[in-house]
Amino acid sequence: MKLTTDALIIRENNNIGEADRFVTALTRECGVIQASVRGARRVKNPNGSATQLLCYSRLSLFRGRDKYIVDDAEPLEVFFGVRGQLETLSLAQYFCELAGVLCPREEPAEDGLRLLLGALHYLSKGTRPLSLVKAVVELRLLCAAGYTPDLTVCGACGAEEVSFFSPVRGVVLCGNCRDAAALPLSAGVLAAMRHIAYAPLEKCFAFSLSDEGLAQLAYVCERFLLAQVDRGFKTLDFYHSLQ
Numbered sequence: 001m002k003l004t005t006d007a008l009i010i011r012e013n014n015n016i017g018e019a020d021r022f023v024t025a026l027t028r029e030c031g032v033i034q035a036s037v038r039g040a041r042r043v044k045n046p047n048g049s050a051t052q053l054l055c056y057s058r059l060s061l062f063r064g065r066d067k068y069i070v071d072d073a074e075p076l077e078v079f080f081g082v083r084g085q086l087e088t089l090s091l092a093q094y095f096c097e098l099a100g101v102l103c104p105r106e107e108p109a110e111d112g113l114r115l116l117l118g119a120l121h122y123l124s125k126g127t128r129p130l131s132l133v134k135a136v137v138e139l140r141l142l143c144a145a146g147y148t149p150d151l152t153v154c155g156a157c158g159a160e161e162v163s164f165f166s167p168v169r170g171v172v173l174c175g176n177c178r179d180a181a182a183l184p185l186s187a188g189v190l191a192a193m194r195h196i197a198y199a200p201l202e203k204c205f206a207f208s209l210s211d212e213g214l215a216q217l218a219y220v221c222e223r224f225l226l227a228q229v230d231r232g233f234k235t236l237d238f239y240h241s242l243q
């Protein structure tokens with residue numbers, strides 16, 4: 001079966017075969033797929049550059065019994081600006097690793113793809129703080145994967161005045177109900193988290209916070225992510241090693 005889909009290349013592995021490239025792609029129609037690109041590393045192969053990491057391309061695919069083969073690839077956006085600095089590149093690689101874990105397989109992944117493309121756009125242009133982009137990707141990918149936090153009222157007593165967040169339970173808590181693992185949450189950061197989680201996708205990067213607020217937002221969203229997926233990410237460790 002042959003199909004055409006837009007896809008962001010989120011992982012590439014050149015170590016199989018002599019000239020083949022094996023890629024993981026986040027596709028609009030089929031979610032996360034793995035595919036081989038025949039002869040991608042041969043000189044002059046037109047599919048080569050369009051199947052490199054972080055390239056957004058239109059892929060023509062053959063779907064075999066248990067794998068996909070890239071027949072043709074046309075680059076749509078290559079995000080050169082992301083590659084210019086190690087910090088933005090490492091953050092982009094972290095987003096790709098996250099998407100590989102959280103986005104669906106063999107199911108449409110329209111929202112996850114749009115979110116990552118938006119994030120790469122901002123990393124490329126440098127028009128949003130890195131910590132803001134990171135927090136949006138973490139929280140919004142979690143929401144798309146079914147881990148939407150309840151940010152409305154205290155998850156224990158229903159009080160409207162909340163000033164803590166439980167990364168493990170994914171709820172906000174009031175001062176009386178906070179547990180030892182709850183993280184402090186300022187009113188501005190709570191509003192930002194509500195915006196990220198509940199706003200339409202095209203607006204989720206559109207907010208601002210003080211530097212102090214951004215630091216708290218970044219910390220809370222990362223802790224929430226790590227508590228929910230219960231694993232670490234090498235790309236995240238590397239990003240932090242650059243700070």
Ligand SMILES: [Zn+2]
Pocket residue numbers: 154155156157158159173174175176177178
């Ligand atoms: Zn309470």
